[in-house]
Amino acid sequence: MFTGLIEEVGKLKGVSRAGEAMVLTIEASRVLGDVAIGDSISVNGVCLTVTSFTRGSFQADVMPQTFRHSNLKDLKPGSKVNLERAMAAGGRFGGHIVQGHIDGVGVIVSRTVDANAVVFAIRSEDEEAFAKYVIPKGSITIDGISLTVIRAESGSFAVSIIPHTLAQTALNDKQPGDTVNLEADILGKYVDHLLNYRSSASSTESAKRSRTGVTASFLADNGFM
Incomplete structure (x- = not known):
């Protein structure tokens, strides 16, 4: 389980593909501080298992189910990714319950400035199935980030991002037309x-x-x- 509070932004060092199966090699530092084989790390909101690691990177397998239902398939060497280790039992719960089980992919419709915040409007690729879980003031996970829905409309919803969150996550580089992984509130x-x-x-x-x-x-x- 995760909380949706990103620990660091990693960078895709390499990707090996065989059809819809992939092996990702991701450069990181903080999340590797106490890493062990078999640990769970959220990569852009997707719970992946560490299969090997070095002092500066780790590898994880992506199976066809994950390939089909997330934006990991769009990653290229050099792509930035949001990283979070699985929540420690005695840790602070600053976000909300995040499983790392993606419900689908969304497309950024617009990105606008609102005083000190940036508002992202997002449309789910499967609007009919996903929209029922999106409610104003409810929790949602976007590329692994725990966020609050500020409005939900027919076909899209919006979230408002504070400067700190934007600067400390890979969402900072996202623009209209880019894809994001979506996970609805488990409750x-x-x-x-x-x-x-x-x-x-x-x-x-x-x-x-x-x-x-x-x-x-x-x-x-x-x-x-």
């Missing part, structure tokens, strides 16, 4: 899954009522009242 995904599971397991009539939205009858039938 919303669990609630959605459980409600749909209860609906599918109930009677046909209850399932029909559940599709009309959250009503008093729906809440009563599902044990909330």
Whole structure:
């Protein structure tokens, strides 16, 4: 598990590809301070496993599932990446619960200055599946960064970035048209899954009522009242 607080910006040193399988070699320093084979490191929000390391870099495998559903496939030697080690049990929890399990890829629609902040508007490539998890003031992970949604509109959402976060992450180099990895808040995904599971397991009539939205009858039938 991660918190979405980026520890350092690494640089892709090399990439070896065989179809949809990849091996990434990433230059880093801070995240290697106590590294061991098998450790988890978030790379642009994707939880990867350290397979080997040196004093200044580490390697990690990218399997086809990750290749297809993240922007790691777009990386080239020299690309900057956000890095975070898995959360220590006794560490501070400054962000939100981040699994490093990407829900999909988004495209930056616009980047605008708002006083001392920069506002990024982002559109998910799978709007219908992802939009239901994006709510104003809710948490979202973008390229591994824990951020707060400032507005959610049809087809896109926006986040506001403070100068420190922008300067200390690879998001600083991102421009409209670039892709970012998206991970929705795990709490919303669990609630959605459980409600749909209860609906599918109930009677046909209850399932029909559940599709009309959250009503008093729906809440009563599902044990909330």
